[in-house]
Structures are given as structure tokens and as C-alpha cells.
Amino acid sequence: xxxxxxxxxxxxxxxxxxxxxxxxxxxxxxxxxxxxxxxxxxxxxxxxxxxxxxxxxxxxxxxxxxxxxxxxxxxxxxxxxxxxxxxxxxxxxxxxxxxxxxxxxxxxxxxxxxxxxxxxxxxxxxxxxxxxxxxxxxxxxxxxxxxxxxxxxxxxxxxxxxxxxxxxxxxxxxxxxxxxxxxxxxxxxxxxxxxxxxxxxxxxxxxxxxxxxxxxxxxxxxxxxxxxxxxxxxxxxxxxxxxxxxxxxxxxxxxxxxxxxxxxxxx
Numbered sequence: 001x002x003x004x005x006x007x008x009x010x011x012x013x014x015x016x017x018x019x020x021x022x023x024x025x026x027x028x029x030x031x032x033x034x035x036x037x038x039x040x041x042x043x044x045x046x047x048x049x050x051x052x053x054x055x056x057x058x059x060x061x062x063x064x065x066x067x068x069x070x071x072x073x074x075x076x077x078x079x080x081x082x083x084x085x086x087x088x089x090x091x092x093x094x095x096x097x098x099x100x101x102x103x104x105x106x107x108x109x110x111x112x113x114x115x116x117x118x119x120x121x122x123x124x125x126x127x128x129x130x131x132x133x134x135x136x137x138x139x140x141x142x143x144x145x146x147x148x149x150x151x152x153x154x155x156x157x158x159x160x161x162x163x164x165x166x167x168x169x170x171x172x173x174x175x176x177x178x179x180x181x182x183x184x185x186x187x188x189x190x191x192x193x194x195x196x197x198x199x200x201x202x203x204x205x206x207x208x209x210x211x212x213x214x215x216x217x218x219x220x221x222x223x224x225x226x227x228x229x230x231x232x233x234x235x236x237x238x239x240x241x242x243x244x245x246x247x248x249x250x251x252x253x254x255x256x257x258x259x260x261x262x263x264x265x266x267x
Contacts, residue, residue, distance in 0.1 A: 005029050005050040005153055005160070005177070028159035030179050032083035037065065038095045039087075048160065048178040049084065050153070051187045052077060055178075056086055058190030062217040066094045069193045126216050129244045131224040133201045135168060136266045137256070140203070140227060142170030144251050147205055147229075153177045162207040163188040167200065181208035182217070189221045203227060210236045210249055219243035224264055227251045232259055 011025040033047045035056070042065075047055060056075050060066045073089035090098070143166035150172050154160040161181040165174045165188060174196060176187035185206060203225035204218055210228035212235040218226045219239075226240070227248045237259050240247035246264040250257045258265055 003050070003153060005048040006157055026156050028153075028157055028179050034083065034085040035059070035088065036085060037088050037090055037098055040099070042098065042101075044083075045180070045183065047180060047183050048153075050178075051176055051191070052084070052086065054176060054187040054190035054194070055183060056088055056190065057194050058186030058188065058217075060088065060090070061193060062186055062189060062220045064220070065098055066090055069190075126239055126243050127219045127222075129219050129222055129224050131201075131222050132264070133168065133224055134264050134266055135203060135225055136170075139166075139168060139170035140225075140248070140251065140256065140265075141254065143172055143203075143205055144227065144229075144256075146170075146172055147207065150175045151177055151207070160184070162205075164205045165192055165196070165202055166205060167202045172205075173200070173202065181206065182213055185214060185217050189217060193221065205229075205251070209233070210247060212236050212239050215239045215243065215245055215247060219245055224261075227256070231257075 005028060006026050007029055008024045009027050011023055012020050013023050014020045029049055030046055031049050032044050034044050035042045053075060057069050057072060060072060061069060066072055071091045071094050076087045078085045147164055150164060151160065151162045154162065154177060159179055160177040161184045162175055162177050163184040164172050166172050174191060176184050176191060178184040178187060204223055205227045206214060207229050209230040210226060210232035212233060215226060215236045216239060225246045229252055231249045232247055237247060240260040244261060246261040247259045248256050249259060
């Protein structure tokens with residue numbers, strides 16, 4: 001059955017045994033979301049239309065638009081045939097800083113670096129993690145094993161990326177999904193910062209590769225461990241080294257590769 005982030009479309013299925021047959025196919029919704037801060041357009045992101053409040057909070061934090069989620073005074077969503085507009089009110093300090101950044105950029109399915117004009121400004125965003133919590137390999141493996149089952153929206157669709165928060169025992173506490181991998185992580189960070197116990201220890205798992213942006217986002221949230229099902233990029237590894245994030249890739253099938261800061265892992 002469709003949910004807020006899926007729809008049904010007619011399709012034709014071909015198999016070598018049965019030929020062609022018509023069927024209703026469940027597909028992911030993807031809509032443009034315009035982010036407008038204090039009346040000023042900032043960016044347009046392509047997103048799954050679910051958990052948008054979480055996305056706005058997480059995006060605003062990880063893009064360094066606000067320092068803490070409480071700097072967001074309110075969010076109003078306006079729906080139209082063309083997409084969704086999010087009217088976000090932020091405090092004066094955040095608004096003044098934002099006015100210095102480039103606006104009206106278009107992001108492709110949660111990819112790209114929004115609102116930055118120079119490479120120097122982009123790389124300067126990386127924060128230093130102070131969290132020193134250590135994690136057992138078996139707890140990490142436990143979370144990896146159960147990750148797929150927790151992706152409710154992805155069942156029967158196969159299009160959604162997932163980002164999950166697991167506790168130190170490897171139990172998955174919260175999952176957010178989106179057609180964009182960056183979006184899924186922003187939604188997770190948004191709900192973690194604004195709704196969950198901020199003192200809860202744990203780590204993040206993602207169903208995608210680990211790029212520079214993914215490492216940068218968890219560093220902003222002071223998360224010390226990022227576990228990716230696929231591999232990392234070289235810039236992601238360098239960023240993880242500099243920001244003191246433990247980065248694990250290829251976490252699947254009873255194995256994982258630790259790329260940085262292995263001291264956080266109890267082997």
C-alpha cells in the first residue's frame with residue numbers, strides 16, 4: 001500500500017518465462033522542496049515527502065545555517081502542484097550569517113554542497129568531534145544485520161536510502177528514509193537533535209557509500225562513529241581523520257573495514 005512517500009504507477013513487467021504482463025508498481029515519490037529562511041530563498045532540494053520537519057532541522061544544522069535546533073523559530077509548509085515550500089524562521093544571528101551566503105542553489109536529490117561559493121568555505125565547515133564513546137564490533141554487526149528490516153518505506157520499493165541511529169548494544173533506535181542519501185541522514189540528525197534524548201550514546205549507520213558530506217554531517221552532530229554499507233571516498237577518509245570520526249565501510253555479511261580512528265572500536 002502507498003504511504004506518504006510512495007505512489008502507485010502502471011507498469012509492464014517482462015520475464016523470460018511469462019512474457020509481458022501489466023501490473024501496478026509501487027514507486028518512490030520525489031518532490032522539490034524550496035527552503036526559504038526568513039523570507040529569503042536558499043536552496044531547492046529533491047526529497048521524499050515524509051518527515052520534512054526532521055529534514056529542515058537536520059539540514060539547517062548540518063549546513064551550519066543554525067548553531068542549535070532551538071535557533072529555528074518555526075516552519076510552515078506550503079504545498080502546490082509544483083512542489084513544497086518550507087518557510088523557516090531563524091534567529092537574527094543565523095539570518096545575518098545566512099545573508100552572506102549564496103542563495104537560490106538547486107540541489108539534485110540531496111547531493112551537492114548548498115550555499116557555498118568557494119572550496120575554502122566548504123572544507124572549513126568540518127567540525128571536530130569530542131565524543132569518545134567506544135563500541136563493540138559485535139554490537140555494530142548486530143545493528144547492520146537488522147538494518148534492512150527497519151526500512152519500512154523501502155519494503156516493496158527498493159528506492160530509498162536509509163540512515164539509522166543505533167545504541168551501544170546495537171539496537172536500532174530510529175530510522176529515517178529518503179530517495180537522497182544526504183536527505184535521509186539530515187532527517188535522522190533532525191529527529192535526534194530535536195526529539196530524542198540528546199545524551200543517548202550510539203552511532204549512525206547508512207545504506208549508501210560514505211562521502212565527504214556524510215562524514216561532515218555526523219561531525220556537526222558530534223557523532224563519533226559512522227558505519228556505511230558501501231565504501232568511503234578518499235575525501236571522506238581525510239575528513240574523518242581531521243574531524244575525529246571513526247569511519248567504517250563495507251559493513252555487511254559479517255565483515256567491516258575500519259578506515260579511521262580504530263581506537264573507538266573494541267575488537
